[in-house]
Amino acid sequence: MAWTLAVCLIVAVIWIPAPFVWRRSQERALAGRCRAARILVLTYDDGPDPEITPRLLELLKSEGVKASFFLIGYKAKQHVGLVQQLLADGHEVASHSQTHLNAWKTLPLRWGRDVALGVETITALGGTGTRFRPPWGKLTALGVAQVLLTGLDLAWWTVNTQDVWARRPINQVLSDIERKGGGVILMHDTYGRYPPGNLIPSNLDHILALTRSLIEHARDNNYRMVRLCDLDCLGTSSSGY
Numbered sequence: 610m611a612w613t614l615a616v617c618l619i620v621a622v623i624w625i626p627a628p629f630v631w632r633r634s635q636e637r638a639l640a641g642r643c644r645a646a647r648i649l650v651l652t653y654d655d656g657p658d659p660e661i662t663p664r665l666l667e668l669l670k671s672e673g674v675k676a677s678f679f680l681i682g683y684k685a686k687q688h689v690g691l692v693q694q695l696l697a698d699g700h701e702v703a704s705h706s707q708t709h710l711n712a713w714k715t716l717p718l719r720w721g722r723d724v725a726l727g728v729e730t731i732t733a734l735g736g737t738g739t740r741f742r743p744p745w746g747k748l749t750a751l752g753v754a755q756v757l758l759t760g761l762d763l764a765w766w767t768v769n770t771q772d773v774w775a776r777r778p779i780n781q782v783l784s785d786i787e788r789k790g791g792g793v794i795l796m797h798d799t800y801g802r803y804p805p806g807n808l809i810p811s812n813l814d815h816i817l818a819l820t821r822s823l824i825e826h827a828r829d830n831n832y833r834m835v836r837l838c839d840l841d842c843l844g845t846s847s848s849g850y
């Protein structure tokens with residue numbers, strides 16, 4: 610009985626808390642790199658969306674800014690033209706799984722297959738499928754094993770704008786960036802549909818306003834704006850926007 614309890618306790622600690630601690634240490638390292646080089650990275654999850662993504666692309670193009678997009682595989686297959694446009698405009702196109710399953714609520718094999726399928730879809734469409742952002746940032750111990758064994762490059766964030774659900778005020782996001790000295794910004798080019806049916810129709814206006822404010826803030830405060838994939842190639846000197 611004592612042995613069974615001990616094994617259950619060890620599994621419980623390894624299953625979710627250990628990957629969470631691992632994630633936090635990676636996020637801290639990422640935040641440190643952004644702070645040292647005064648970097649701001651715009652990242653957008655859960656697209657592409659036929660209404661939001663084209664408007665966002667227009668804005669980014671007019672401002673001369675490149676961003677990183679973490680696409681859901683099945684949506685990318687439905688909107689191949691948008692994926693091609695993202696790539697043609699020089700944005701990073703990476704994977705956010707095939708159907709956005711929650712690792713904590715899904716059987717590990719099913720989650721693993723969904724991640725592998727997402728990698729396959731994004732790679733086939735010309736993106737960097739092996740760069741992967743886990744849906745909701747959630748991993749289990751088996752998920753970590755899969756990431757390590759298949760050589761996936763995890764892409765975390767350091768500033769959560771809560772743009773779709775909680776609708777965090779833009780000035781709070783900017784204060785957070787100032788406090789951290791830059792960072793990787795999490796946003797979404799999608800309408801809020803989580804939980805299903807909870808559609809938030811004004812998300813287009815908010816995401817455009819938020820993006821404009823971030824670009825302005827970067828210019829006014831001498832941050833460099835790059836894609837996440839560019840971070841590895843950058844030194845730590847600051848050369849401004």
Ligand SMILES: [Zn+2]
Pocket residue numbers: 654655705709744745
């Ligand atoms: Zn997501």
